[in-house]
Amino acid sequence: MNERVKQLRTTLDLTQEEFGKKLGVTRSAISYIESGRSNLTDRMIFLICSEFNVSEDWLRHGTGEPFDIPDDETAVIVTDVLIDPENKFYSLVLNILKSYSQLTPNEKHAIDELSGKIKENFKKADDGEMS
Numbered sequence: 001m002n003e004r005v006k007q008l009r010t011t012l013d014l015t016q017e018e019f020g021k022k023l024g025v026t027r028s029a030i031s032y033i034e035s036g037r038s039n040l041t042d043r044m045i046f047l048i049c050s051e052f053n054v055s056e057d058w059l060r061h062g063t064g065e066p067f068d069i070p071d072d073e074t075a076v077i078v079t080d081v082l083i084d085p086e087n088k089f090y091s092l093v094l095n096i097l098k099s100y101s102q103l104t105p106n107e108k109h110a111i112d113e114l115s116g117k118i119k120e121n122f123k124k125a126d127d128g129e130m131s
Contacts, residue, residue: 004059006034008052008066013094022101023047 009019009030016034017027023044032038040048040059049056049068058066081089100111 001040001060001062002034002036004062004066005030005040005048008048008054008059009034011066012052013091013098022051 009016012019014022015027016030020027020030023030024047025044029038033040033044045056045059048054049059053068054066055064055068058064078093081087081093100108103111
């Protein structure tokens with residue numbers, strides 16, 4: 001299980017410090033887990049699975065796919081990109097997500113507002129309202 005934590009962290013292109021910060025623990029705690037000096041608690045397993053959309057069965061036993069695949073179409077597409085590191089968009093998507101996660105709440109709000117405006121303009125264009 002400890003090796004799968006390291007595999008997950010490197011797949012997500014996170015340092016031990018970044019990974020730990022998302023889980024509320026220190027870099028050294030992640031280092032201890034990855035090296036096998038500390039075992040994963042049920043709470044840590046829950047946090048990892050929740051934060052990174054990881055399959056608990058994969059994390060605990062190494063069976064199945066690493067990431068839970070949600071039912072909606074958009075999530076399936078995103079999951080397909082993230083599961084295959086050979087996919088040409090893999091690095092791009094991870095870097096976008098990583099960058100977004102590092103923004104302040106105000107910066108995230110500004111990005112969300114911009115995304116909304118872009119979506120509105122696409123809809124208007126589709127409806128023939130824009131020139």
